Amino acid sequence: MFVMDxxxxxxxxxxxxxxxxxxxRDGVRFERIVSTGQASPPGFWYxxxxxxVVVLLAGAATLRFEEGxxxxxxxxxxxxxxxxxxxHRVEATQADPPTVWLAVFFR
Structure with missing residues (x-):
């Protein structure tokens, strides 16, 4: 059992x-990402x-998608x-309070 706030x-x-x-586990990965004002470098795309799948838990952020x-x-x-x-890229994140993301990756 895993428990975390x-x-x-x-x-x-x-x-x-x-x-x-x-x-x-089984091809699924959960990550917590904490951003404090970071953004993707100019010209960089993930x-x-x-x-x-990302859920923003706290703070604020702006994502940019290349398509459209x-x-x-x-x-x-x-x-x-x-x-x-x-x-896609991260255009901006709120620094204070920190931006907290829950990201789930799967194939």
Whole structure:
């Protein structure tokens, strides 16, 4: 059994997002991501082999998808499914309070 409060014991702010794998079983991976004002570098796009579902738990963030140059504003409670190979980037994250994501990856 695994029990955790995803909004407690947050890592201190740093230059990079804090990624923590919480569970990884049978091709499914759960990660907690804590952002404190980070964004994707200019010209960088994520292009992942896995489908990703993200839930924003705290803070705020903006995602940009290459297809259609679509921006999505996220607030606590927002859920986004990112299909495999959907090129996307993080345009902005709120620094204070930190932005906390729950990301689930699967094939």
């Amino acid at each position: 995803l909004l407690e014991q947050l890592p201190p702010p740093g230059p990079d997002e804090a990624l923590e794998t919480l569970l990884s 292009d992942q082999a896995e489908t990703e 140059d679509r921006l999505i504003e996220l607030r606590p409670g927002s859920l986004v499914e990112i299909p495999a190979h959907a090129r």
